[in-house]
Amino acid sequence: MAEWKSEEEIGCIRRAGQVVAECHDELRRRIAPGVTTLEIDRFVERLMAERGAKPAQKGYCGYPFATCASVNEVVCHGFPDSIPLQEGDLVTIDMVADVDGWKADSAWTYSIGKPQPAAARLMEAARRAMLRGVAECRAGRRIGDIGAAIVQEARAHGCSVVSAFAGHGIGRSIHEGPEVGHTGIAGSGARLEPGMVLTVEPILVAGDGKVWIDRDGWTARTRDRSWSAQYEHTIAVTEQGPMILTCLQSAAGHAVIP
Template structure:
């Protein structure tokens, strides 16, 4: 069942999303060589709880942490650990917040220090594909329209679009219907109606699109060990123009010197 959110419920999701955006920014302040990914997780959890929220991910189907932290060739669902960030890494931070009974969900991939131009372009273009997908989240379109524009944009650069993991509805539950793939055909899939809230989250690889799950039952990495990027917003379907409920504003105030400006 696809739930339509009332304007009152949308406001509650926005409140959750503000805490989430600020939690991301707190983490962004600490992303530098030498910090452990477990320390980043602690920063996020403490910030969320201090602002009366709950980390959506911690305990979800047994997930052990507040953040999914995915490094380099890990696409999503990486565990925080004692690994110390190194110059040249890329790190995806995926976080969710539950506040007032509603979830919000977003992700951002950061360079750690200087990275190659090739990998920086992967980050920029994955971020751009997110916004292209969001443009399709309007009443009367279909889910396949979102996936089509993401896929057609990134594949022209030779990138891979992960098929096994998709975006999703968001609301009282972290994962709701409909599923939102990052590939597809125009005019296919569930019809979008005003009031549907979805997480759009391109997961794009520098090499082949094939992935494998590690023995921990969570971590997903590329089979060819090439880097992957992941960006995500929680979005409200509206008439005419989608409304982005989450925000990268606070992240980009912190990372203004390394902001991933759109590169088409």
């Protein structure tokens, strides 16, 4: 079941979202060939602590790190490690910040150095698909509208959507209702209402989208070894439209997708 948030509670989630956005902004300047995902993980945990936040993923269902770091064919939940990133790699860094018990979630795919043309196209397709999904987070629309828009955008770019993983409500808990599928039928599913806070986080791949899980019980990778890209924001459904809570914000006001 969905949990509706007040304006004050959305503001609390937004504060956590600001921490996540600052972490990603810093990573854009730090990720480079030779850097390890374990170094990234430690940096994020330190920066969150400096901002008065905690990494909500660490310890969640036994997960041992502050971030998920998914390289190339890993679609999500990859463990940070000490292997240096190489020129041309793609890495998705997914993180959840907790500020005073309220949580915000965002993932971003980074290219290590200049991406190969196919990788650049995949990243752009994933970014566009996420934004198409975000644009559907309007009062009166339905959950299925989000997935349908994402699939339409992915297909336009010759990509597949990984259907094994979904977005979700978020607030006091990392995962709340409703589940937000990234494939769907327009006009189906729960109706979106003001006060809902959701994540939109489609994973796009160049292959068929089928995945398997490593022996660690977490790391998910494509069966055909095709590469993946993912972008995610935490979104509040408002009367004025979708409000992104995990992007850098000025004191001027909220970021609302027109």
